[in-house]
Amino acid sequence: MEYPFEQIEKEGKLIRIFSPDVESEELKWHQDLKDRKVTVIDGGDWKFQMEDSLPTKLESAKQLFIPKLVWHRVIKGKGNLVVEIEEL
DSSP: OOOSSEEEEETTEEEEEEOTTSOGGGSOOBOOSSOEEEEEEEOTTOEEEETTSOOEEOOTTOEEEEOTTOOEEEEOOSSOEEEEEEEO
16 A cells, blocks of 8 residues: 655654645545554644544644544645654
């Protein structure tokens, strides 16, 4: 399966880099099988949206908690989005 990001594993955490060149159609609503703590390293003017909520801007150092099996997505911005993900 091909993903709309590059991924690096570092010290048990995942670093994901989303390019502004990715097609918006590839950024689908999805669920994760584990709870996740996400730290934004570079927001690149991207947004994050959880089900039944309005999109919020992703800014550097912002932390998100995404409960398992909750629908969510990212919305493309103008620069790279870089996030650190810790599965709980």
